[in-house]
Amino acid sequence: MVGGADRLRQARGPVGHAAAANAQAQNFQDNYTSLDLENRRRWPISYRSIEIVAIIVDILTILSAGVLADTIYGLTTERPSEITSYAGAAAVVAALFTSLLKERGFYKPTALLAWTAQVRAVTIAWIGVFMFLAGCVFALKIGSTFSRGTIILFATIGLSGLIVQRAFWRSALENGMATGKFSGRSIVLISENFRASDLQQALLRHGFRVERHFVLGVDSSHSSNWDDIISQAISYIRGSNVLEVFIAAELQSWAKLHVSTERLRLLPLPVNLVTVGPTSELLKRPLSAIGTTTVIELQRAPLNSFELLIKRAFDIVFAGTALVALMPLLALVAIVIKLDSPGPVIFRQTRHGFNGKPFHILKFRTMTVLEDGDSIKQAVRSDKRVTRVGLWLRRTSIDELPQLINVLRGEMSIVGPRPHAAAHDNHFDQVIANYAFRHRMKPGITGYAQVKGLRGETPTVEAMQRRVDIDLWYIDNWSFLLDFAIVLRTVVVIARGQNAY
Template structure:
């Protein structure tokens, strides 16, 4: 009885607090900025991209003609080409929501999206030009300068717009033009929720804050009735366009009662997700009939990203085979002339999702181990041939894995595949070891360019390598793959450590 009487109750004297917010906020937003609209800024960003691309294309063409003085004036051709490129670039950015106001607050992501789209568009342009046999009709100098100059100007413009947008939002919600009110549970009226509503165009002018214990009371509406009537009258008199409910979703009975009481207003009533629910709604949400499904753990790489990575692998592996074909031929001859046995060594490894495949390497040992017990190569290992020792130090023995990449068993970049026998051993002692197989194994990887190349002497060393592999999986991007490949080339030429 004592416990029950000590429980907080919804007292009739102060169940509600009304917060009146500064509507005009003249001191915090400049006269010019307050009249901006999100759609105006988005349109200006789009127009700025078009002007920059066309001006850059025409400027590069004119500059080349002044410098090279060609026989034929093709300025009109490059002008038309610039308009075509600008149109396609704008459409590609538009479908990625690159002109949405909220995306200008994430400048690194905006830069990445701009550079990736520009490079992809230009690559497609070059392919089309060659396919149409029109490459002789365009100037390489103009095209190269157009490709290099334009993204610099685009990034500068986007940086300026992002700075303007960020400053305007920080100065009191310059883009918040739609008038709204809120009914909030005490403790949920966070600055983050208010900032997000403001950033998306809502100006909250009045808030009714309710005590949590009132929300569990069957007499909720009678207890807050007079204040709710005043709240409704204010919404009518001030042309309020939206009502937001910031209540915990487990108070479903209170939500229903408040929504029912607000039916008198002919305006939308919106339920904002509470922090516990928001944590899951940040994930992609789908439906199965009437059930909502949140994908709280996605595949490490989406289908689109897999296609991009596969295209990168096919192009890179094909170029690699063309460039290193003479080296690989000479290596095969050396192996055949200096030791007995096959040129290529094949061993069972585990790839994506644990599937087994045969990895190809130039044979560097006198043995061909592929069973339940496999010893790692050690310093001064007697099993390694003299030629094999040099091949391992220079990593030339790994070049046949370009064939594995073409076959789809491996990627250029990813966690290094270990022998099946070693996988079984390490899965028993390293808890996250199997997560390495969430992507295709690679010829090189993030662990290798961070000092974990070659033999792993202890379990702790392997655990550190696995941690780096997992970081790569969780932070994958095509730019990270390119960075790892460049670092691998530098590392192999400067610091050969494998044996």
Template sequence: MGPPLSIVHEPSLAPVASAAAPRRSLPSGRIDLLFILCDLAIVVGAGLVGSIAFAMLAHGEAGDVASQAGLGLIAGVAYALAAHHFGLYRLESLLRHQPDDTPVSASWAFAVLMVAITLFLLKMGPEVSRGSTLALGLVGWIALVGWRRLAKRRLRSALADGTISGRRAVLIGTADELAQFGWRDLLVRYGIAEVDRITLPPDDGTVHVSRAQRAAVERAVARIRTSFDETVDSIVVALPWTSTAQLEVVMEELRSVPLAVWLLPDRAVSTVLQRQAGPCRHAYLVETQRAPLTALEQTVKRVVDVGIAATALLVLSPLMLATAVAIKLESPGPVLFRQRRHGFNGRPFLIYKFRTMTVMEDGATVVQAQVADPRVTRLGAVLRRTSIDELPQLFNVLRGEMSIVGPRPHAIAHDEYYGKMIANYAFRHHMKPGITGWAQVHGFRGGTPRLELMQQRVALDLWYVANWSVWIDLQVMVRTVVEVLRQRNAF
């Protein structure tokens, strides 16, 4: 029986844990692009300065500045390609204390050679003097070597004071595997800014995972879902790759978390990777689960949701008011039906619907509506066929609990049941639930009395989560109108 779940806080994690504190930070994933753009600007600028200075000394005039700028751009692109080949833009290389004069010089020699070949192929010899080309080569080389030394020194200072930020991640794994990764290694080699690490019991070497180990994994996942929901954008797993049973349990539990999941190389694999030969050594990180939507995609979807929900409420408010009055007059009870459902990341919320039944079920047992269900009122039958009963969920959309389009939320009792019966069911919670969905416009509106029907509905929901686009959402909205008019499976 393994040790209980524990949270390990390393004193050396301070620069990383406070990565959100600086007002201005430099994302580790953008550093290579920043250096490429700076190198291009330096080469073009140095080429212009050198060529113009030579032309002024030799001829008393600046010469053809446009041609010099074009040659500088060619040299800059060629240098960037060669530098990328030598791994000069990798963060690990940029943070090394050793100077990179040799690979920089080799890359620049390649760039100057490309300029010479260009001049020969385009027959530009008479327009561009050899002295200007030599000036480009000399000034460019001095500028690149000096700039890289200065930039590397400043980059190391930025790493020390926490200015460089990476993907904010929670590490989860065994103590032995986590011990090989310090905060600097994670940031430099993988672009990961560690927020916290959760230690799991080690694998006991058996084929099956013990109950204590599974419980520890469940507690770890619960902690991630509740404590780091707003600050973490990925989860990083550090487990022995030979512990297949433990890996499967961890990955299975993490399916319910709508975050990217990455697998670090274990000690054995890391040993092999450290022996890589050649100028460009790679650090490997395996993505086992991608995040459902990027920050930009989430923003676009939210803007569309708010715009449509607000407009619909404004236009449909007379109909909703008349419906509320009719419900109150027909039968005793509240106008709105409220029920707890699971939303994004499995968080529970109260869904709103116009009451269509004489009961208000919300507990361990919730019976789905049947054809000619005696619990459905006469007005309720009309509301359900026309989907008018769903209109109060527009308020759920404005509150941010639901989306216009998404997997339809099920009662919590049904989630618990089907979660055990259908593989990957938890992936439905990687997106906000919707008023309508991809499954509904494909005929799966209403109840699902048989397990195979629910399996087909879930398969359609998972396809939507994996293939979301604004176009698909618009398509679903239009097709929903058709489905409502057809009144298929509406009871």
């Protein structure tokens, strides 16, 4: 075998640069294929098949949970087994659940590695599917067909199994890629640049066996170089055990590359383009189509349609129930405010909501002034503007209860970044670069920043920046369970009465 140094010495002529690079690449490949990773015992599963395997395992997990729930509940209650009915119900749940996660891309290997996002998505989808099916059962009046105990047990076992399974997938994927255990196909790599060792190692970790690496000429004055290298690649692949071709190039070279690689159509093999350079980031984003036009999603909304539906449903149910239950208290507070000091019972002030849209927030009046405009002073400790009743209302946060009406109107949410007066928005928007990002979600009656100790006055830019950072974390990491936890923690914060004045 000719050594790497000999190959470099033999590279001469107008295509010497490309030949030298290919000699260097082949020398690297000789050493590379001798790595311990290449000789490890591989698993009987390829990286590309992980998605379909994960879907099948989820289906089996859900079906098993349905059968197991019926069996356990039947043994504890001594009722006849109805495995057929519950297996059928589990099959419906499995179809809806896996379809939902598949459509959102949560079965892709990269998504399976994201533990927190996986648990959140699985939990939300699982609850959503059961809520949907509960509505269907109620509408069809077939509730007597199923035992509530078995359904609760099925939901618990199924969700637990799916979450445990996510821990397994993350561990297996990390181990498989670190040690190169995935099975794969023999491939040929063609790249513009020899410095593709990182790509080769990535391909190996994902199960591919790089049999040969060809480097395209970098000197554009010799356009025939690319044709020569493609010819060499075709000659090598014919009669070999290579099953796939990968081409690594920048998209700015596509016009020339397309002409040269057209000759690869002679081979009855799949050819893949691996984009490198700045434009590669663009193709990592979700793609869709409008007619025959390809659309690239540069930015997604904080919440998708399903998540918006869940959050809005929670807002309506919570706000509606709270208003009915608290009606006597609200009426009493209104009377006390009217007797305590002159002025309206309800205070309205302009705030900015979702996407910066202005609305009038509703609060019980707690001050002797009704400020709204370009200049508003924040309330401070021992503020002389606060009335006697207003001080008690502010400490207990009862003054915020009329915002339940804002929630029902769709202007606010139960949980979200707290809205500030329009004058304060205008000021902080000029001094805090990412301040306006808070408007990517509806403002809330309570928020994550408030339960993290940042309730009340923000006298400095630094204090507001801390609040903004927490609000943005909430927007980027929203989940139904997080909202529920914030509501529970809000009760504790109100009971302590910290920073409420």
